[in-house]
Amino acid sequence: MRIAFAGAGAIGCHYGSKLVQAGFDVILLARGRHLAVMQSAGLRHESEGECKQIKVKTISDAGQLNSCQVVVLSCKMSSLNDMLNLIQHHISPSALLLTLQNGVEAPDMVAQVFPDHAIAAGSAFIGVRLEQPGHVIHSAAGGVRMGLWQQGSGEQYLLPLIRAFQHAEVPARQDDDPEAMLWRKLLWNCGFNAITAITRRYARDIATGTETLAIARQAMEEAVTIAKLCGIAIDEQDIVKHIDVTLAMGPVKTSMWQDIEAGRNTEVEYINGYVVRKADELKVPVPANRLLTSLVNMK
Ligand SMILES: NC(=O)c1ccc[n+]([C@@H]2O[C@H](COP(=O)([O-])OP(=O)(O)OC[C@H]3O[C@@H](n4cnc5c(N)ncnc54)[C@H](OP(=O)(O)O)[C@@H]3O)[C@@H](O)[C@H]2O)c1
Structure with missing residues:
Protein backbone atom coordinates (compact mmCIF):
# COMPACT_ATOMS: atom_id res chain seq x y z
CA MET A 1 0.00 0.00 0.00
CA ARG A 2 1.51 3.32 -1.09
CA ILE A 3 0.44 6.33 0.99
CA ALA A 4 0.79 9.95 -0.15
CA PHE A 5 0.55 13.12 1.91
CA ALA A 6 -0.71 15.94 -0.31
CA GLY A 7 0.53 19.18 1.23
CA ALA A 8 3.20 17.70 3.48
CA GLY A 9 3.93 20.36 6.10
CA ALA A 10 3.81 19.78 9.86
CA ILE A 11 1.12 17.09 9.99
CA GLY A 12 2.01 15.40 6.70
CA CYS A 13 5.73 15.23 7.44
CA HIS A 14 5.22 13.98 11.00
CA TYR A 15 2.86 11.15 10.11
CA GLY A 16 4.68 10.49 6.84
CA SER A 17 7.98 10.19 8.68
CA LYS A 18 6.52 7.85 11.31
CA LEU A 19 5.21 5.59 8.53
CA VAL A 20 8.52 5.70 6.61
CA GLN A 21 10.39 4.73 9.77
CA ALA A 22 8.03 1.76 10.17
CA GLY A 23 8.88 0.61 6.64
CA PHE A 24 5.82 1.84 4.70
CA ASP A 25 5.94 3.23 1.17
CA VAL A 26 5.22 6.95 1.53
CA ILE A 27 5.48 9.94 -0.78
CA LEU A 28 5.26 13.57 0.27
CA LEU A 29 3.83 16.20 -2.09
CA ALA A 30 5.43 19.48 -1.10
CA ARG A 31 6.67 22.71 -2.61
CA GLY A 32 9.07 25.60 -2.32
CA ARG A 33 12.09 25.72 -0.05
CA HIS A 34 10.64 23.02 2.22
CA LEU A 35 10.59 20.60 -0.74
CA ALA A 36 14.12 21.61 -1.81
CA VAL A 37 15.54 21.00 1.68
CA MET A 38 13.86 17.59 1.98
CA GLN A 39 15.16 16.63 -1.48
CA SER A 40 18.73 17.60 -0.70
CA ALA A 41 19.07 16.70 3.00
CA GLY A 42 16.03 14.65 3.96
CA LEU A 43 13.55 15.50 6.69
CA ARG A 44 14.74 16.51 10.14
CA HIS A 45 12.16 15.05 12.49
CA GLU A 46 12.14 15.80 16.20
CA SER A 47 9.74 13.70 18.23
CA GLU A 48 9.65 12.39 21.78
CA GLY A 49 13.11 13.66 22.64
CA GLU A 50 14.77 12.19 19.55
CA CYS A 51 15.99 14.05 16.49
CA LYS A 52 16.39 11.99 13.30
CA GLN A 53 17.33 12.83 9.75
CA ILE A 54 14.93 10.77 7.61
CA LYS A 55 15.32 10.01 3.92
CA VAL A 56 11.90 10.69 2.36
CA LYS A 57 10.44 10.35 -1.14
CA THR A 58 9.17 13.75 -2.20
CA ILE A 59 7.29 14.90 -5.26
CA SER A 60 6.26 18.25 -6.67
CA ASP A 61 4.24 16.81 -9.54
CA ALA A 62 0.71 15.72 -8.58
CA GLY A 63 0.75 13.34 -11.58
CA GLN A 64 2.75 10.89 -9.47
CA LEU A 65 -0.13 10.45 -7.02
CA ASN A 66 -1.91 8.01 -9.34
CA SER A 67 0.17 5.11 -8.03
CA CYS A 68 -1.08 5.63 -4.46
CA GLN A 69 -3.78 3.57 -2.75
CA VAL A 70 -4.23 6.21 -0.03
CA VAL A 71 -3.93 9.98 -0.43
CA VAL A 72 -3.96 11.93 2.82
CA LEU A 73 -4.93 15.56 2.34
CA SER A 74 -2.69 17.29 4.86
CA CYS A 75 -2.68 20.91 3.69
CA LYS A 76 -4.51 23.66 5.57
CA MET A 77 -8.16 24.47 4.90
CA SER A 78 -7.11 27.69 3.18
CA SER A 79 -5.21 25.72 0.50
CA LEU A 80 -7.59 22.77 0.20
CA ASN A 81 -9.51 24.09 -2.82
CA ASP A 82 -6.32 24.73 -4.79
CA MET A 83 -4.96 21.34 -3.73
CA LEU A 84 -8.11 19.57 -4.93
CA ASN A 85 -7.85 21.31 -8.30
CA LEU A 86 -4.21 20.26 -8.53
CA ILE A 87 -4.81 16.57 -7.81
CA GLN A 88 -8.26 16.22 -9.40
CA HIS A 89 -7.18 14.18 -12.43
CA HIS A 90 -4.38 12.25 -10.76
CA ILE A 91 -6.04 10.01 -8.18
CA SER A 92 -6.67 6.34 -8.94
CA PRO A 93 -10.42 5.55 -8.94
CA SER A 94 -9.77 2.83 -6.35
CA ALA A 95 -7.85 5.08 -3.94
CA LEU A 96 -8.99 6.21 -0.50
CA LEU A 97 -8.83 9.95 0.23
CA LEU A 98 -8.39 10.93 3.89
CA THR A 99 -8.86 14.48 5.21
CA LEU A 100 -6.94 15.64 8.30
CA GLN A 101 -7.92 19.32 8.37
CA ASN A 102 -9.37 21.04 11.40
CA GLY A 103 -12.95 22.22 11.01
CA VAL A 104 -15.82 20.15 9.64
CA GLU A 105 -15.94 21.15 5.98
CA ALA A 106 -13.04 19.27 4.36
CA PRO A 107 -14.71 15.89 3.63
CA ASP A 108 -17.65 17.52 1.80
CA MET A 109 -15.25 19.70 -0.20
CA VAL A 110 -13.37 16.56 -1.23
CA ALA A 111 -16.62 14.76 -2.05
CA GLN A 112 -17.63 17.54 -4.43
CA VAL A 113 -14.48 17.03 -6.49
CA PHE A 114 -14.33 13.24 -6.04
CA PRO A 115 -18.00 12.11 -5.94
CA ASP A 116 -17.18 8.45 -6.70
CA HIS A 117 -14.11 7.95 -4.51
CA ALA A 118 -13.98 6.51 -1.02
CA ILE A 119 -13.41 9.35 1.45
CA ALA A 120 -12.52 9.12 5.12
CA ALA A 121 -12.62 12.02 7.57
CA GLY A 122 -9.80 12.18 10.08
CA SER A 123 -8.98 14.19 13.19
CA ALA A 124 -5.41 14.63 14.36
CA PHE A 125 -4.89 15.10 18.10
CA ILE A 126 -1.38 16.41 18.02
CA GLY A 127 0.90 19.40 18.43
CA VAL A 128 3.44 19.53 15.61
CA ARG A 129 4.99 22.42 13.70
CA LEU A 130 7.22 23.13 10.76
CA GLU A 131 10.10 24.84 12.58
CA GLN A 132 11.81 25.70 9.32
CA PRO A 133 11.93 24.19 5.83
CA GLY A 134 12.71 20.48 6.12
CA HIS A 135 12.47 20.50 9.93
CA VAL A 136 9.41 19.27 11.84
CA ILE A 137 9.00 19.33 15.61
CA HIS A 138 6.38 17.13 17.26
CA SER A 139 5.69 18.50 20.75
CA ALA A 140 2.41 17.06 22.04
CA ALA A 141 0.09 14.05 21.81
CA GLY A 142 -0.11 12.43 18.36
CA GLY A 143 -3.22 10.30 17.95
CA VAL A 144 -5.43 10.16 14.91
CA ARG A 145 -9.03 9.00 14.46
CA MET A 146 -10.79 8.39 11.20
CA GLY A 147 -14.07 7.16 9.84
CA LEU A 148 -15.60 6.48 6.44
CA TRP A 149 -17.40 9.53 5.01
CA GLN A 150 -18.29 8.31 1.57
CA GLN A 151 -18.25 4.85 0.07
CA GLY A 152 -16.13 3.79 -2.88
CA SER A 153 -13.86 0.91 -3.72
CA GLY A 154 -10.99 2.51 -1.78
CA GLU A 155 -12.78 1.96 1.53
CA GLN A 156 -10.95 -1.38 1.65
CA TYR A 157 -7.84 0.64 2.60
CA LEU A 158 -9.27 2.23 5.74
CA LEU A 159 -8.47 -0.61 8.14
CA PRO A 160 -5.02 -1.32 6.61
CA LEU A 161 -4.28 2.41 6.96
CA ILE A 162 -5.28 2.41 10.63
CA ARG A 163 -3.12 -0.69 11.17
CA ALA A 164 -0.21 1.00 9.37
CA PHE A 165 -0.47 4.00 11.72
CA GLN A 166 -0.62 1.68 14.72
CA HIS A 167 2.39 -0.26 13.44
CA ALA A 168 4.19 3.10 13.17
CA GLU A 169 3.38 3.70 16.87
CA VAL A 170 0.77 6.34 16.09
CA PRO A 171 -2.29 5.85 18.32
CA ALA A 172 -4.96 5.41 15.64
CA ARG A 173 -8.51 4.21 15.72
CA GLN A 174 -11.66 4.08 13.70
CA ASP A 175 -14.60 6.35 14.53
CA ASP A 176 -18.05 5.24 13.42
CA ASP A 177 -19.52 8.75 13.58
CA PRO A 178 -16.91 10.91 11.83
CA GLU A 179 -19.25 13.90 11.60
N1 LIG B 1 -0.01 21.18 13.17
C1 LIG B 1 -0.79 20.64 14.09
O1 LIG B 1 -0.36 20.38 15.24
C2 LIG B 1 -2.20 20.26 13.76
C3 LIG B 1 -2.96 19.54 14.69
C4 LIG B 1 -4.25 19.15 14.36
C5 LIG B 1 -4.79 19.48 13.14
N2 LIG B 1 -4.04 20.21 12.26
C6 LIG B 1 -4.66 20.55 10.99
O2 LIG B 1 -3.96 19.92 9.91
C7 LIG B 1 -4.00 20.75 8.75
C8 LIG B 1 -2.57 20.96 8.26
O3 LIG B 1 -1.87 21.70 9.27
P1 LIG B 1 -0.29 21.81 9.30
O4 LIG B 1 0.04 22.41 10.62
O5 LIG B 1 0.33 20.54 8.89
O6 LIG B 1 -0.07 22.92 8.15
P2 LIG B 1 1.29 23.28 7.39
O7 LIG B 1 2.47 23.01 8.27
O8 LIG B 1 1.11 24.64 6.82
O9 LIG B 1 1.36 22.21 6.21
C9 LIG B 1 0.63 22.31 5.04
C10 LIG B 1 1.59 22.16 3.91
O10 LIG B 1 0.87 22.01 2.70
C11 LIG B 1 1.62 22.68 1.69
N3 LIG B 1 0.80 22.93 0.53
C12 LIG B 1 -0.36 23.62 0.45
N4 LIG B 1 -0.80 23.63 -0.83
C13 LIG B 1 0.11 22.94 -1.55
C14 LIG B 1 0.22 22.62 -2.94
N5 LIG B 1 -0.70 23.01 -3.81
N6 LIG B 1 1.29 21.91 -3.36
C15 LIG B 1 2.23 21.51 -2.48
N7 LIG B 1 2.19 21.78 -1.14
C16 LIG B 1 1.13 22.49 -0.70
C17 LIG B 1 2.03 23.95 2.40
O11 LIG B 1 3.02 24.63 1.66
P3 LIG B 1 3.13 26.26 1.79
O12 LIG B 1 3.67 26.51 3.19
O13 LIG B 1 4.05 26.62 0.69
O14 LIG B 1 1.74 26.81 1.64
C18 LIG B 1 2.52 23.37 3.73
O15 LIG B 1 3.85 22.93 3.64
C19 LIG B 1 -4.71 22.04 9.18
O16 LIG B 1 -6.06 22.02 8.83
C20 LIG B 1 -4.59 22.04 10.70
O17 LIG B 1 -5.63 22.73 11.34
C21 LIG B 1 -2.77 20.60 12.53
Whole structure:
Protein backbone atom coordinates (compact mmCIF):
# COMPACT_ATOMS: atom_id res chain seq x y z
CA MET A 1 0.00 0.00 0.00
CA ARG A 2 1.51 3.32 -1.09
CA ILE A 3 0.44 6.33 0.99
CA ALA A 4 0.79 9.95 -0.15
CA PHE A 5 0.55 13.12 1.91
CA ALA A 6 -0.71 15.94 -0.31
CA GLY A 7 0.53 19.18 1.23
CA ALA A 8 3.20 17.70 3.48
CA GLY A 9 3.93 20.36 6.10
CA ALA A 10 3.81 19.78 9.86
CA ILE A 11 1.12 17.09 9.99
CA GLY A 12 2.01 15.40 6.70
CA CYS A 13 5.73 15.23 7.44
CA HIS A 14 5.22 13.98 11.00
CA TYR A 15 2.86 11.15 10.11
CA GLY A 16 4.68 10.49 6.84
CA SER A 17 7.98 10.19 8.68
CA LYS A 18 6.52 7.85 11.31
CA LEU A 19 5.21 5.59 8.53
CA VAL A 20 8.52 5.70 6.61
CA GLN A 21 10.39 4.73 9.77
CA ALA A 22 8.03 1.76 10.17
CA GLY A 23 8.88 0.61 6.64
CA PHE A 24 5.82 1.84 4.70
CA ASP A 25 5.94 3.23 1.17
CA VAL A 26 5.22 6.95 1.53
CA ILE A 27 5.48 9.94 -0.78
CA LEU A 28 5.26 13.57 0.27
CA LEU A 29 3.83 16.20 -2.09
CA ALA A 30 5.43 19.48 -1.10
CA ARG A 31 6.67 22.71 -2.61
CA GLY A 32 9.07 25.60 -2.32
CA ARG A 33 12.09 25.72 -0.05
CA HIS A 34 10.64 23.02 2.22
CA LEU A 35 10.59 20.60 -0.74
CA ALA A 36 14.12 21.61 -1.81
CA VAL A 37 15.54 21.00 1.68
CA MET A 38 13.86 17.59 1.98
CA GLN A 39 15.16 16.63 -1.48
CA SER A 40 18.73 17.60 -0.70
CA ALA A 41 19.07 16.70 3.00
CA GLY A 42 16.03 14.65 3.96
CA LEU A 43 13.55 15.50 6.69
CA ARG A 44 14.74 16.51 10.14
CA HIS A 45 12.16 15.05 12.49
CA GLU A 46 12.14 15.80 16.20
CA SER A 47 9.74 13.70 18.23
CA GLU A 48 9.65 12.39 21.78
CA GLY A 49 13.11 13.66 22.64
CA GLU A 50 14.77 12.19 19.55
CA CYS A 51 15.99 14.05 16.49
CA LYS A 52 16.39 11.99 13.30
CA GLN A 53 17.33 12.83 9.75
CA ILE A 54 14.93 10.77 7.61
CA LYS A 55 15.32 10.01 3.92
CA VAL A 56 11.90 10.69 2.36
CA LYS A 57 10.44 10.35 -1.14
CA THR A 58 9.17 13.75 -2.20
CA ILE A 59 7.29 14.90 -5.26
CA SER A 60 6.26 18.25 -6.67
CA ASP A 61 4.24 16.81 -9.54
CA ALA A 62 0.71 15.72 -8.58
CA GLY A 63 0.75 13.34 -11.58
CA GLN A 64 2.75 10.89 -9.47
CA LEU A 65 -0.13 10.45 -7.02
CA ASN A 66 -1.91 8.01 -9.34
CA SER A 67 0.17 5.11 -8.03
CA CYS A 68 -1.08 5.63 -4.46
CA GLN A 69 -3.78 3.57 -2.75
CA VAL A 70 -4.23 6.21 -0.03
CA VAL A 71 -3.93 9.98 -0.43
CA VAL A 72 -3.96 11.93 2.82
CA LEU A 73 -4.93 15.56 2.34
CA SER A 74 -2.69 17.29 4.86
CA CYS A 75 -2.68 20.91 3.69
CA LYS A 76 -4.51 23.66 5.57
CA MET A 77 -8.16 24.47 4.90
CA SER A 78 -7.11 27.69 3.18
CA SER A 79 -5.21 25.72 0.50
CA LEU A 80 -7.59 22.77 0.20
CA ASN A 81 -9.51 24.09 -2.82
CA ASP A 82 -6.32 24.73 -4.79
CA MET A 83 -4.96 21.34 -3.73
CA LEU A 84 -8.11 19.57 -4.93
CA ASN A 85 -7.85 21.31 -8.30
CA LEU A 86 -4.21 20.26 -8.53
CA ILE A 87 -4.81 16.57 -7.81
CA GLN A 88 -8.26 16.22 -9.40
CA HIS A 89 -7.18 14.18 -12.43
CA HIS A 90 -4.38 12.25 -10.76
CA ILE A 91 -6.04 10.01 -8.18
CA SER A 92 -6.67 6.34 -8.94
CA PRO A 93 -10.42 5.55 -8.94
CA SER A 94 -9.77 2.83 -6.35
CA ALA A 95 -7.85 5.08 -3.94
CA LEU A 96 -8.99 6.21 -0.50
CA LEU A 97 -8.83 9.95 0.23
CA LEU A 98 -8.39 10.93 3.89
CA THR A 99 -8.86 14.48 5.21
CA LEU A 100 -6.94 15.64 8.30
CA GLN A 101 -7.92 19.32 8.37
CA ASN A 102 -9.37 21.04 11.40
CA GLY A 103 -12.95 22.22 11.01
CA VAL A 104 -15.82 20.15 9.64
CA GLU A 105 -15.94 21.15 5.98
CA ALA A 106 -13.04 19.27 4.36
CA PRO A 107 -14.71 15.89 3.63
CA ASP A 108 -17.65 17.52 1.80
CA MET A 109 -15.25 19.70 -0.20
CA VAL A 110 -13.37 16.56 -1.23
CA ALA A 111 -16.62 14.76 -2.05
CA GLN A 112 -17.63 17.54 -4.43
CA VAL A 113 -14.48 17.03 -6.49
CA PHE A 114 -14.33 13.24 -6.04
CA PRO A 115 -18.00 12.11 -5.94
CA ASP A 116 -17.18 8.45 -6.70
CA HIS A 117 -14.11 7.95 -4.51
CA ALA A 118 -13.98 6.51 -1.02
CA ILE A 119 -13.41 9.35 1.45
CA ALA A 120 -12.52 9.12 5.12
CA ALA A 121 -12.62 12.02 7.57
CA GLY A 122 -9.80 12.18 10.08
CA SER A 123 -8.98 14.19 13.19
CA ALA A 124 -5.41 14.63 14.36
CA PHE A 125 -4.89 15.10 18.10
CA ILE A 126 -1.38 16.41 18.02
CA GLY A 127 0.90 19.40 18.43
CA VAL A 128 3.44 19.53 15.61
CA ARG A 129 4.99 22.42 13.70
CA LEU A 130 7.22 23.13 10.76
CA GLU A 131 10.10 24.84 12.58
CA GLN A 132 11.81 25.70 9.32
CA PRO A 133 11.93 24.19 5.83
CA GLY A 134 12.71 20.48 6.12
CA HIS A 135 12.47 20.50 9.93
CA VAL A 136 9.41 19.27 11.84
CA ILE A 137 9.00 19.33 15.61
CA HIS A 138 6.38 17.13 17.26
CA SER A 139 5.69 18.50 20.75
CA ALA A 140 2.41 17.06 22.04
CA ALA A 141 0.09 14.05 21.81
CA GLY A 142 -0.11 12.43 18.36
CA GLY A 143 -3.22 10.30 17.95
CA VAL A 144 -5.43 10.16 14.91
CA ARG A 145 -9.03 9.00 14.46
CA MET A 146 -10.79 8.39 11.20
CA GLY A 147 -14.07 7.16 9.84
CA LEU A 148 -15.60 6.48 6.44
CA TRP A 149 -17.40 9.53 5.01
CA GLN A 150 -18.29 8.31 1.57
CA GLN A 151 -18.25 4.85 0.07
CA GLY A 152 -16.13 3.79 -2.88
CA SER A 153 -13.86 0.91 -3.72
CA GLY A 154 -10.99 2.51 -1.78
CA GLU A 155 -12.78 1.96 1.53
CA GLN A 156 -10.95 -1.38 1.65
CA TYR A 157 -7.84 0.64 2.60
CA LEU A 158 -9.27 2.23 5.74
CA LEU A 159 -8.47 -0.61 8.14
CA PRO A 160 -5.02 -1.32 6.61
CA LEU A 161 -4.28 2.41 6.96
CA ILE A 162 -5.28 2.41 10.63
CA ARG A 163 -3.12 -0.69 11.17
CA ALA A 164 -0.21 1.00 9.37
CA PHE A 165 -0.47 4.00 11.72
CA GLN A 166 -0.62 1.68 14.72
CA HIS A 167 2.39 -0.26 13.44
CA ALA A 168 4.19 3.10 13.17
CA GLU A 169 3.38 3.70 16.87
CA VAL A 170 0.77 6.34 16.09
CA PRO A 171 -2.29 5.85 18.32
CA ALA A 172 -4.96 5.41 15.64
CA ARG A 173 -8.51 4.21 15.72
CA GLN A 174 -11.66 4.08 13.70
CA ASP A 175 -14.60 6.35 14.53
CA ASP A 176 -18.05 5.24 13.42
CA ASP A 177 -19.52 8.75 13.58
CA PRO A 178 -16.91 10.91 11.83
CA GLU A 179 -19.25 13.90 11.60
CA ALA A 180 -19.64 14.05 15.39
CA MET A 181 -15.88 13.43 15.73
CA LEU A 182 -15.11 16.50 13.59
CA TRP A 183 -17.64 18.63 15.49
CA ARG A 184 -16.23 17.51 18.85
CA LYS A 185 -12.78 18.69 17.77
CA LEU A 186 -14.31 21.88 16.35
CA LEU A 187 -15.82 22.47 19.77
CA TRP A 188 -12.42 22.56 21.50
CA ASN A 189 -11.00 24.76 18.77
CA CYS A 190 -13.96 27.18 19.08
CA GLY A 191 -13.42 27.42 22.81
CA PHE A 192 -9.65 27.65 23.04
CA ASN A 193 -7.76 28.09 19.76
CA ALA A 194 -8.81 31.69 19.00
CA ILE A 195 -8.55 32.90 22.61
CA THR A 196 -5.01 31.57 22.96
CA ALA A 197 -4.07 33.32 19.72
CA ILE A 198 -5.58 36.64 20.87
CA THR A 199 -4.09 36.52 24.39
CA ARG A 200 -0.87 34.56 23.60
CA ARG A 201 -1.64 32.42 26.68
CA TYR A 202 -1.77 28.64 26.85
CA ALA A 203 -5.15 26.91 26.76
CA ARG A 204 -4.64 25.67 30.34
CA ASP A 205 -4.31 29.32 31.50
CA ILE A 206 -7.55 30.19 29.71
CA ALA A 207 -9.30 27.25 31.43
CA THR A 208 -7.92 28.28 34.83
CA GLY A 209 -9.17 31.89 34.72
CA THR A 210 -12.82 32.35 35.69
CA GLU A 211 -13.53 35.11 33.16
CA THR A 212 -11.57 33.57 30.28
CA LEU A 213 -13.14 30.16 30.90
CA ALA A 214 -16.59 31.78 30.77
CA ILE A 215 -15.81 33.10 27.26
CA ALA A 216 -14.44 29.73 26.11
CA ARG A 217 -17.46 27.95 27.58
CA GLN A 218 -19.87 30.34 25.86
CA ALA A 219 -18.17 29.82 22.49
CA MET A 220 -18.44 26.03 22.97
CA GLU A 221 -22.08 26.24 24.13
CA GLU A 222 -22.93 28.21 21.00
CA ALA A 223 -21.19 25.58 18.86
CA VAL A 224 -23.13 22.78 20.60
CA THR A 225 -26.41 24.65 19.93
CA ILE A 226 -25.57 24.89 16.22
CA ALA A 227 -24.40 21.27 16.10
CA LYS A 228 -27.65 20.05 17.64
CA LEU A 229 -29.69 22.11 15.15
CA CYS A 230 -27.65 20.41 12.40
CA GLY A 231 -28.46 16.98 13.85
CA ILE A 232 -24.94 16.26 15.12
CA ALA A 233 -24.63 13.95 18.13
CA ILE A 234 -22.59 16.10 20.51
CA ASP A 235 -23.75 17.75 23.72
CA GLU A 236 -22.78 19.75 26.82
CA GLN A 237 -20.93 16.73 28.27
CA ASP A 238 -18.37 17.21 25.49
CA ILE A 239 -17.72 20.73 26.81
CA VAL A 240 -17.11 19.39 30.33
CA LYS A 241 -14.68 16.78 28.96
CA HIS A 242 -12.83 19.41 26.88
CA ILE A 243 -12.40 21.66 29.92
CA ASP A 244 -11.09 18.77 32.04
CA VAL A 245 -8.59 17.78 29.33
CA THR A 246 -7.50 21.41 28.90
CA LEU A 247 -6.84 21.86 32.62
CA ALA A 248 -4.39 18.92 32.39
CA MET A 249 -2.67 20.12 29.20
CA GLY A 250 0.95 21.13 28.92
CA PRO A 251 2.20 24.38 27.37
CA VAL A 252 1.17 23.85 23.72
CA LYS A 253 1.07 26.80 21.31
CA THR A 254 -2.14 26.46 19.33
CA SER A 255 -2.17 26.64 15.53
CA MET A 256 -3.81 30.08 15.36
CA TRP A 257 -1.28 31.48 17.84
CA GLN A 258 1.55 30.05 15.70
CA ASP A 259 -0.02 31.37 12.49
CA ILE A 260 -0.44 34.89 13.88
CA GLU A 261 3.13 34.95 15.21
CA ALA A 262 4.41 33.82 11.82
CA GLY A 263 2.27 36.42 9.98
CA ARG A 264 0.26 33.70 8.19
CA ASN A 265 -3.49 33.53 7.61
CA THR A 266 -5.29 31.60 10.34
CA GLU A 267 -8.00 28.96 9.97
CA VAL A 268 -10.45 30.97 12.13
CA GLU A 269 -12.94 31.24 9.25
CA TYR A 270 -13.23 27.44 9.28
CA ILE A 271 -13.55 27.22 13.07
CA ASN A 272 -15.36 30.02 14.96
CA GLY A 273 -16.16 31.58 11.58
CA TYR A 274 -17.86 28.37 10.47
CA VAL A 275 -20.13 28.43 13.53
CA VAL A 276 -20.99 32.05 12.69
CA ARG A 277 -21.80 31.16 9.06
CA LYS A 278 -24.05 28.26 10.10
CA ALA A 279 -25.67 30.38 12.83
CA ASP A 280 -26.46 33.12 10.32
CA GLU A 281 -28.15 30.55 8.07
CA LEU A 282 -30.15 29.29 11.05
CA LYS A 283 -30.77 32.80 12.43
CA VAL A 284 -29.31 31.95 15.84
CA PRO A 285 -27.13 34.46 17.77
CA VAL A 286 -23.54 33.32 18.44
CA PRO A 287 -21.91 36.48 19.87
CA ALA A 288 -18.85 34.81 21.40
CA ASN A 289 -17.86 33.06 18.16
CA ARG A 290 -18.56 36.23 16.17
CA LEU A 291 -16.36 38.30 18.49
CA LEU A 292 -13.52 35.75 18.49
CA THR A 293 -13.59 35.52 14.68
CA SER A 294 -13.40 39.26 14.22
CA LEU A 295 -10.63 39.70 16.85
CA VAL A 296 -8.46 37.00 15.24
CA ASN A 297 -9.06 38.55 11.82
CA MET A 298 -7.80 41.92 13.13
CA LYS A 299 -4.40 40.43 14.05
N1 LIG B 1 -0.01 21.18 13.17
C1 LIG B 1 -0.79 20.64 14.09
O1 LIG B 1 -0.36 20.38 15.24
C2 LIG B 1 -2.20 20.26 13.76
C3 LIG B 1 -2.96 19.54 14.69
C4 LIG B 1 -4.25 19.15 14.36
C5 LIG B 1 -4.79 19.48 13.14
N2 LIG B 1 -4.04 20.21 12.26
C6 LIG B 1 -4.66 20.55 10.99
O2 LIG B 1 -3.96 19.92 9.91
C7 LIG B 1 -4.00 20.75 8.75
C8 LIG B 1 -2.57 20.96 8.26
O3 LIG B 1 -1.87 21.70 9.27
P1 LIG B 1 -0.29 21.81 9.30
O4 LIG B 1 0.04 22.41 10.62
O5 LIG B 1 0.33 20.54 8.89
O6 LIG B 1 -0.07 22.92 8.15
P2 LIG B 1 1.29 23.28 7.39
O7 LIG B 1 2.47 23.01 8.27
O8 LIG B 1 1.11 24.64 6.82
O9 LIG B 1 1.36 22.21 6.21
C9 LIG B 1 0.63 22.31 5.04
C10 LIG B 1 1.59 22.16 3.91
O10 LIG B 1 0.87 22.01 2.70
C11 LIG B 1 1.62 22.68 1.69
N3 LIG B 1 0.80 22.93 0.53
C12 LIG B 1 -0.36 23.62 0.45
N4 LIG B 1 -0.80 23.63 -0.83
C13 LIG B 1 0.11 22.94 -1.55
C14 LIG B 1 0.22 22.62 -2.94
N5 LIG B 1 -0.70 23.01 -3.81
N6 LIG B 1 1.29 21.91 -3.36
C15 LIG B 1 2.23 21.51 -2.48
N7 LIG B 1 2.19 21.78 -1.14
C16 LIG B 1 1.13 22.49 -0.70
C17 LIG B 1 2.03 23.95 2.40
O11 LIG B 1 3.02 24.63 1.66
P3 LIG B 1 3.13 26.26 1.79
O12 LIG B 1 3.67 26.51 3.19
O13 LIG B 1 4.05 26.62 0.69
O14 LIG B 1 1.74 26.81 1.64
C18 LIG B 1 2.52 23.37 3.73
O15 LIG B 1 3.85 22.93 3.64
C19 LIG B 1 -4.71 22.04 9.18
O16 LIG B 1 -6.06 22.02 8.83
C20 LIG B 1 -4.59 22.04 10.70
O17 LIG B 1 -5.63 22.73 11.34
C21 LIG B 1 -2.77 20.60 12.53
